[in-house]
Amino acid sequence: MLPSPIQTLDMDAYRDQSTSLSCHEAECRKAALSLETTGCLYVRDSRVREADSNAFLDMLESYFAASDGKRDARPDLYYQVGVTPAMIETPRNHCTRASSLPLLHRPLTLCPPHADPKWRFFWRVGPLPPTPSKFQPLNAPPVVPPDYPNWSKVMDMWGGKMLQAVWGVAEAVAEGFGLPPDSFTRRMEYGPHLLAPTGSDFGRHGALGTVLAGYHYDLNFLTIHGRARFPGLSVWLRDGRKIPVRVPAGCLLVQAGRQMEHLTGGRVLAGFHEVAVGSETVEAIARRKAEGGSLWRVSSTLFSHIASDQVLRPLLGKGGGREGTATGEKSYPPLMAGELVMEELRAIKLGGE
Template identity: 25%
Template sequence: MSARIPTFDITRYDTDREAFVAELGAAYREWGFAGISNHGIPPELIDNAYAAFQKFFALPEEVKKKYHVPGGGGARGYTPFGVETAKGSKHFDLKEFWHIGREIPDDSKYREVMAPNLWPEEVPEFREYGYALYQALDSLGSRVLSALALHIGLPEDFFADKTNFGNSILRPIHYPPITADDIPNVRAGAHGDINFITLLVGASAAGLEVRSHEGEWVPFTSEGDTIVVNIGDMLERLTNHVYPSTIHRVVNPPGEAARKPRYSVPFFLHPNPDFLIDVLPSCVSAENPSRYPEPITAQGFLEQRLREIKLK
């Protein structure tokens, strides 16, 4: 783990709250990234979910493509290799992935923008472990947001009713072995995430790099049970860049390591689709005037960005 990007024991939120909130908030202001340890998500749940995801990605291409929804913007089900492209990049990312969304009733006011989940019948355990991991990361993300709210002078529960029906996504990703040398594509081009915060659980190999304020690429590979949590563009905008959405990428490994697949499972925590992203007054000052006079809904922001990364 890079010693420069700190890791925090989240049990301190209950035992040493004031110091924990101050340290966590300072790390996010500096890096937009931090590690979270002692999160309480059972390792066997993470292992079982990864095993189910790997089983799906090992299926024949024509089977996986049954779960691709044309025109769906990748919101649910399978997105094939060679589609997603980092904003501003000429080359697509070297990955394929699946999206699990929130389970909501059909009569929900959000049903129009939050489609029902698809589940691969070939891997029956995919649903059980995939959705259990979704719920565990959703709950952990809410705890992180509570600490961040306190750090910027908001009530602890400020985000609770703004994310309880969030269009959040669990994204199992498969980066296949790279068999050609000197290709211009990378596993994931330099990008910022769209959402409030992202929680990355158990990436199976090194490769994640975070860009510092000085423009240096800093490797950040989690160890043990640590979950990497970073700020997304929606929270950057809401907090008027008090919490920066840091650019990051997944680079291709050198030599023989490139011939091995890589798996990772980020959870993108989103606000409710109708939440209005309007700069928080507590994040505006003479030194930091509002950068966004026009508010935008979370759904409007999401659709704008999906077009930019070629998913829509």
């Protein structure tokens, strides 16, 4: 098997004040280049521990198995807090793009795409904006399921660790592109960051070839994942190659979303990905079933966002450059982050007309 082209950012080394300037700069450039060429980046961060991940996954496996998909749903808020049951979210139609790929690298998603059988739970991480947002449905307080006394504690613990990690990535990538370290993070302040565990029921949807999350990109800034207990995620590199993702032990996976694409003027593109049942998934299901474990696949995901009322505009010139040298506004005209999100939510059947 060829080595993965996705690079790894050592967050501990990045934070270490004793690290030499040249090593620090090299880590930042590596992180930026990996996002630019693959749309992805692995992150090693000792603050994010496997025991914490397991506590989170155990709780969410129990929740998805018991939820009726109604009590904790908030369709009036475009499902941006609470639960989203299966067969609601529908990927955008990217059939023209998919059909242009070599046969070996095409997604399994049907054309036109059907609604996904996956579930989600959105839990806001971090404080609400100090002043009312123009996009209040995107900035609603979290929904707390009453049957789980430790829900808020576990969700805030894991969501806080994930947000802390992606915050550091945002700083490192900004430096890697020659921007001030806070170029992205100051725009992330009071963003509607969402811890977004995604649940797939292998008791019903475990057949080989089943698409759990259709071919899509993410609408947010940076997405960060912990290790799932079942494989199934594939990503597309910028050159169109499809590769399965196996997150190394002790690492997290970061993917670029639409807001990152906008802020970099297309220097980084929102990465396409798909979750489907492959042969390794089937083997993992059989092992889990033999052990008597849950057959829910829960992704440990957080969507970081730019604050809804912040204006997105390219920060990079053609050669990288610094703030104020942007040249990509013809392709990426200024618009509020909330406007971009609402447009995408309507396209994937989560937003109103």
